Amino acid sequence: MSDFQSTIDDVTQSEYKWGFVSDFDEDTVPKGLSEDIIRLISKKKEEPEWLLEWRLEAFKHFQTMVEPEWANVHYEKPNLQEIKYYSAPMSKKTLESLDELDPEMKSMYDRLGISIEEQKRLANVAIDFVVDSVSVQTTFKEELSKLGVIFSSFSEAVKDHPELVKKYLGSVVPPRDNYYAALNSAVFTDGSFCFIPKGVRCPMELSTYFRINAAGTGQFERTLIVAEDDAYVSYLEGCTAPQRDENQLHAAVVEIVAMKNAEVKYSTVQNWYPGNPETGKGGVFNFVTKRGICKGDNSKISWTQVETGSAVTWKYPSVILLGDNSLGEFYSVAVTTNFQQADTGTKMIHIGKNTKSRIVSKGISAGKSQNSYRGLVQVKRNAKNAYNFSQCDSLLIGDRCGAHTFPYIESNNPSAQIEHEATTSKIGEEMLFYCQQRGMDLETATALIINGFVKEVMEKLPMEFAVEAKKLLSITLEGSVG
Amino acid sequence: MIKIENLQASVDGKEILRGINLEVKAGEVHAIMGPNGSGKSTLASVLAGKEDYEVTGGSVNFDGKDLLDLEPEDRSREGVFLAFQYPIAIPGVSIANFIKTAVNEKRKYHGMEDVKATDFLKMIKEKMSLLEIDNKFLGRSLNEGFSGGEKKRNEILQMAMLEPKLSILDETDSGLDIDALKIVANGVNKLKSDKNASIVITHYQRLLDHIVPDFVHVLLDGKIVKSGDKNLALELEEKGYDWIKEEQKALA
Numbered sequence: 001m002s003d004f005q006s007t008i009d010d011v012t013q014s015e016y017k018w019g020f021v022s023d024f025d026e027d028t029v030p031k032g033l034s035e036d037i038i039r040l041i042s043k044k045k046e047e048p049e050w051l052l053e054w055r056l057e058a059f060k061h062f063q064t065m066v067e068p069e070w071a072n073v074h075y076e077k078p079n080l081q082e083i084k085y086y087s088a089p090m091s092k093k094t095l096e097s098l099d100e101l102d103p104e105m106k107s108m109y110d111r112l113g114i115s116i117e118e119q120k121r122l123a124n125v126a127i128d129f130v131v132d133s134v135s136v137q138t139t140f141k142e143e144l145s146k147l148g149v150i151f152s153s154f155s156e157a158v159k160d161h162p163e164l165v166k167k168y169l170g171s172v173v174p175p176r177d178n179y180y181a182a183l184n185s186a187v188f189t190d191g192s193f194c195f196i197p198k199g200v201r202c203p204m205e206l207s208t209y210f211r212i213n214a215a216g217t218g219q220f221e222r223t224l225i226v227a228e229d230d231a232y233v234s235y236l237e238g239c240t241a242p243q244r245d246e247n248q249l250h251a252a253v254v255e256i257v258a259m260k261n262a263e264v265k266y267s268t269v270q271n272w273y274p275g276n277p278e279t280g281k282g283g284v285f286n287f288v289t290k291r292g293i294c295k296g297d298n299s300k301i302s303w304t305q306v307e308t309g310s311a312v313t314w315k316y317p318s319v320i321l322l323g324d325n326s327l328g329e330f331y332s333v334a335v336t337t338n339f340q341q342a343d344t345g346t347k348m349i350h351i352g353k354n355t356k357s358r359i360v361s362k363g364i365s366a367g368k369s370q371n372s373y374r375g376l377v378q379v380k381r382n383a384k385n386a387y388n389f390s391q392c393d394s395l396l397i398g399d400r401c402g403a404h405t406f407p408y409i410e411s412n413n414p415s416a417q418i419e420h421e422a423t424t425s426k427i428g429e430e431m432l433f434y435c436q437q438r439g440m441d442l443e444t445a446t447a448l449i450i451n452g453f454v455k456e457v458m459e460k461l462p463m464e465f466a467v468e469a470k471k472l473l474s475i476t477l478e479g480s481v482g
Numbered sequence: 483m484i485k486i487e488n489l490q491a492s493v494d495g496k497e498i499l500r501g502i503n504l505e506v507k508a509g510e511v512h513a514i515m516g517p518n519g520s521g522k523s524t525l526a527s528v529l530a531g532k533e534d535y536e537v538t539g540g541s542v543n544f545d546g547k548d549l550l551d552l553e554p555e556d557r558s559r560e561g562v563f564l565a566f567q568y569p570i571a572i573p574g575v576s577i578a579n580f581i582k583t584a585v586n587e588k589r590k591y592h593g594m595e596d597v598k599a600t601d602f603l604k605m606i607k608e609k610m611s612l613l614e615i616d617n618k619f620l621g622r623s624l625n626e627g628f629s630g631g632e633k634k635r636n637e638i639l640q641m642a643m644l645e646p647k648l649s650i651l652d653e654t655d656s657g658l659d660i661d662a663l664k665i666v667a668n669g670v671n672k673l674k675s676d677k678n679a680s681i682v683i684t685h686y687q688r689l690l691d692h693i694v695p696d697f698v699h700v701l702l703d704g705k706i707v708k709s710g711d712k713n714l715a716l717e718l719e720e721k722g723y724d725w726i727k728e729e730q731k732a733l734a
Contacts, residue, residue: 435572440555448580451574454574
C-alpha cells in the first residue's frame with residue numbers, strides 16, 4: 001500500500017465526535033407499531049380528535065404500502081416492530097426560562113457545542129431544540145410573536161394554532177405520498193412550526209436542532225413552514241445522534257409553503273451518526289421527505305444542504321413551481337466516507353409559466369462509500385418558458401469509493417430550456433503533490449481542495465452556519481484528505 | 483547551495499537517472515538540456531520529492547541538509563521550488579487563497595506567525611506589478627481555464643511570493659509564444675539575486691536567450707555528459723545532440 005493510500009485511510013477514519021449518550025429520565029412508550037401505539041402517542045400529546053383521525057388514516061394507508069427498493073443503497077430493512085415511537089426526556093415542570101434547564105440536558109447542549117448561555121446572547125438566531133420525540137426549548141418566541149411570526153414546537157402549534165396546522169399539514173407532502181412519509185404521518189411526534197405573516201421579513205434565522213438520544217428510538221419529526229404573501233424567512237436545521245451499534249431510523253417530513261412574492265431559504269447541516277468506521281455497524285437511516293411548494297407568483301424556495309452523517313441517506317428536497325415566475329433552488333454537498341451510502345438529489349416540478357430552477361450538487365466520496373445524485377426536472381404542459389440549470393459534480397478520494405449520477409428530465413413543453421452539466425474528478429496524487437511542493441502537508445492540501453470543490457454551495461449557507469459546516473466537513477474527512 | 487552526487491533513480495523498476503553529479507552555488511543559473519527521455523523532468527521530480535520515483539543511490543545535500551530525507555512539503559519550506567511543466571488546476575481555490583496558504587505553511591515551519599491579510603495583499607500586488615500580472619488574476623480559480631502563458635506566469639508569481647533559495651524551472655518555455663516567453667523570462671530575471679539560484683530545464687535554446695545561464699549541462703541517458711557555458715547551448719541549437727552521442731560512443 002502506498003503512502004498516499006494510507007494517508008487516505010487515516011483521513012477517512014476520523015472519529016464521530018457527537019456519539020455520547022446523555023442520561024436523563026425518559027418517558028417512553030412500549031416498542032412496536034400499532035393503532036394502539038398511535039392512540040397512545042396522540043393521547044400523551046393531548047391532541048385534538050381530528051389529528052388522531054388524520055394519523056389513523058395515514059396508518060391505514062401505510063399498511064397497504066411496501067418499502068421501495070429503487071434507490072442505489074443497500075441496507076437491512078428496519079424492523080418497525082422493534083422501534084420505540086415515543087421517547088421524551090422527563091422534565092419536572094414547565095420551564096420558565098433556560099436557567100431552569102435540567103443540568104444533564106444543559107451539559108448535553110454544551111457537549112454538542114450549543115452553549116445555552118451563548119444562545120441567549122446570539123441575537124440573530126432563534127432555536128427550537130428537539131430531543132428524541134419532543135421539543136424541549138424554543139428561544140426568542142416572544143420577540144418573534146410581536147411581529148406576528150409564529151415559531152414553536154409542532155405540538156404547541158397544534159394547541160395554539162390548530163386552524164393553521166389543519167390547513168397546511170399534509171398539503172405539500174400528503175400522508176399517502178410515500179412509504180416513509182406515510183409512516184411519519186402516522187407516528188410523528190414533534191418538530192418545528194414556522195408561520196411568517198403577510199409582508200413580514202423575519203429578522204432572525206430560525207433554527208431547529210434535532211438530537212436522537214434514547215436507545216431503540218426512531219425520530220419522526222415534522223416541520224411545517226408557511227410564508228404568506230411578501231414574507232421572508234431563513235430556516236436552519238442541524239442534527240446529531242449517539243454512537244450505537246443498532247441502526248436508528250430517522251424518517252422526517254418537511255413541508256414548505258411560499259405564497260405570492262414570498263421567499264423561504266431552508267438550510268440543513270445533517271450530521272447523524274454514520275456508523276462504525278471500521279465495521280460499518282450501526283448508524284442512522286436518514287429517510288426523509290422534504291418538499292416545498294411555490295404556490296404564489298414570484299415566490300422562491302431554496303434548499304441548501306450539507307450532508308455529512310448517517311449510515312444511509314435517502315432524500316430529495318423538492319420544489320413544486322406552481323406560481324408563475326417562481327424559482328426553486330437546490331444546493332447540496334453530500335459527503336460519504338467509510339461505509340456510508342447516500343442517494344440524494346432533488347425534484348423540480350415546473351407547472352407555472354416562466355418558472356426557473358437551479359440545481360448545484362457536489363458529491364464527495366471517500367473510503368468504501370457510495371454516493372449517488374438522483375434528480376428529476378419535470379416540465380408540465382403549461383409551463384411555458386420553463387428554465388432549469390443543473391450542475392452535478394463528484395469528487396472521489398481514493399479508489400475504493402463510488403460516485404453515481406442519475407439525472408431524469410421530462411419536458412412536456414417545447415419552449416422549456418434545460419441545461420445539465422456533470423463532472424467527476426479525483427483528488428489525485430498530481431494535485432496533492434502540487435500542493436505539497438508549495439509547502440502544504442497532505443491534510444492542509446486536502447482541506448484546501450475540498451473547500452474549493454464545495455465553495456459554490458457553502459456560499460449559500462447563512463454565515464454562522466457556513467463556519468460550522470466547513471469545520472464539520474474537515475472533521476468528517478480528517479485523515480482522508482483534510 | 484545544492485550538491486548532487488552520483489544520483490540514481492528509477493521508476494517502476496526502470497533506471498532513469500544513472501549517476502548525476504551537479505553542484506549549484508548561490509547566484510548561479512544552470513541550464514540542463516537534453517533530448518526527450520534523457521531524464522530532465524525526472525531529475526526535477528526527484529529533487530522535489532515526487533513519490534513515483536525511487537532513489538536507488540547517491541546523495542543530495544541542500545544547504546547542509548540531506549534533501550532526500552525530507553518530505554516534499556519540507557523541501558519546499560526549506561526553499562526548493564519547482565515550476566511545473568504542466569501546472570494542475572484546483573477548481574474553486576482562488577490564486578490568492580492558494581498562495582496565502584502556501585506562504586503561511588512556510589512561515590509556520592520557520593516559527594513565524596501567519597502573514598497579516600493587509601501585508602499579504604500589499605506584497606502580492608507588488609510582485610504582480612513586477613511580473614506584469616493583472617490584479618484580476620487573484621480571484622481566479624487556480625489554473626482553471628488558464629492559457630499556457632497564464633499558467634506559467636502563475637508559477638512565477640508563486641515563486642516570487644515563496645522566495646525560494648533554489649528554483650527549478652521544468653520546461654517553463656513549453657507552450658509559450660515568444661511574447662509570453664519574454665514576460666516569463668523577464669520575471670525570472672527580476673527575481674534573481676546573489677542569494678538564490680536556478681536550474682532551468684529546457685529543450686530549446688530560445689529560452690536561454692532570455693534567461694542567460696552561467697553553465698549549460700547536457701543530459702543524455704540519465705547522465706550529464708557534457709558541461710560548458712552558454713555557447714554550448716548555441717552549439718546544440720545548431721548541431722543537435724547526435725554529435726555528443728557520437729562523442730560518447732567514441733569515448734566508450
